[in-house]
Amino acid sequence: MYSIVVNQINMFKGQMFFPLIFALFVYILVNNLVGMIPYSFATTSHLILTFSISFALVIGATILGFQLHTFKFFSLFVPSGCPLALLPLLVLIEFISYLSRPISLGLRLAANILSGHMLLNILSGFTYNIMSKGIFYLFIGLIPLAFIIAFSGLEIGIAFIQAQVFVVLSSSYIKDSLELH
Amino acid sequence: MERKIINLLSFHQSPLDQFIIREFFSIEGDLLSNVKISLTSIGLYLIITTFIIFIICLLATNYNISTPNN
Numbered sequence: 491m492y493s494i495v496v497n498q499i500n501m502f503k504g505q506m507f508f509p510l511i512f513a514l515f516v517y518i519l520v521n522n523l524v525g526m527i528p529y530s531f532a533t534t535s536h537l538i539l540t541f542s543i544s545f546a547l548v549i550g551a552t553i554l555g556f557q558l559h560t561f562k563f564f565s566l567f568v569p570s571g572c573p574l575a576l577l578p579l580l581v582l583i584e585f586i587s588y589l590s591r592p593i594s595l596g597l598r599l600a601a602n603i604l605s606g607h608m609l610l611n612i613l614s615g616f617t618y619n620i621m622s623k624g625i626f627y628l629f630i631g632l633i634p635l636a637f638i639i640a641f642s643g644l645e646i647g648i649a650f651i652q653a654q655v656f657v658v659l660s661s662s663y664i665k666d667s668l669e670l671h
Numbered sequence: 672m673e674r675k676i677i678n679l680l681s682f683h684q685s686p687l688d689q690f691i692i693r694e695f696f697s698i699e700g701d702l703l704s705n706v707k708i709s710l711t712s713i714g715l716y717l718i719i720t721t722f723i724i725f726i727i728c729l730l731a732t733n734y735n736i737s738t739p740n741n
Contacts, residue, residue, distance in 0.1 A: 516727075520720050531716045535690055539713070604690070611686040 507664055514543070515657045522603060522649030526642070535604040537596065544596035547660045555667030565670050595659055602652050606645045613638050 525532030555563045567584040621631035697709030
């Protein structure tokens with residue numbers, strides 16, 4: 491299943507990155523799923539973990555690009571077929587977007603997991619306050635309880651989707667430095 | 672009495688409380704140039720995760736026949 495993603499994003503040369511990508515996927519997925527266990531701790535909701543992974547990935551991809559094509563690597567910042575007058579502005583924009591890659595990659599994963607866990611916590615505190623009022627409110631509280639169960643099913647889906655998104659984006663960044671556009 | 676039990680149970684004051692990194696125990700080495708090594712909750716869960724991944728890999732590759740196979 492995962493060699494399909496790697497095959498789609500990288501060429502035949504990209505097969506050597508399959509262990510890295512697969513290990514990354516399994517690591518993020520297991521971290522997300524361990525965080526989904528009640529009374530446990532969501533490790534991927536911390537920016538320190540996701541930023542360390544994403545910065546290491548993007549810096550490694552940059553080093554790889556410099557190693558493969560030394561100074562031609564800067565042609566990554568020039569979009570193909572742009573007029574010469576717009577070149578300084580476009581290079582600046584591309585450079586900023588290249589710098590924001592690891593930040594967006596780490597922030598996406600952490601923000602998704604953090605927001606999901608906070609939503610579940612707020613809903614469950616609300617439900618607890620309703621259900622502890624009396625025997626009649628106990629049955630009313632079953633309605634938000636059903637919502638909580640549905641949302642935790644959604645959170646498990648988010649755990650898979652975010653791990654896949656992280657892997658797809660990181661392999662596309664590696665592809666960018668392997669072959670320049 | 673009942674109120675006290677409820678107060679004891681609802682210790683989640685803020686929804687951000689679950690993300691606090693708590694220290695379980697720590698070693699402060701004054702001799703080794705003031706290093707402080709501590710096992711925190713995030714560290715414990717990262718260790719658990721690594722252990723789970725290791726077990727899954729061990730059972731999935733099945734190199735030394737640890738899972739019965741036909």
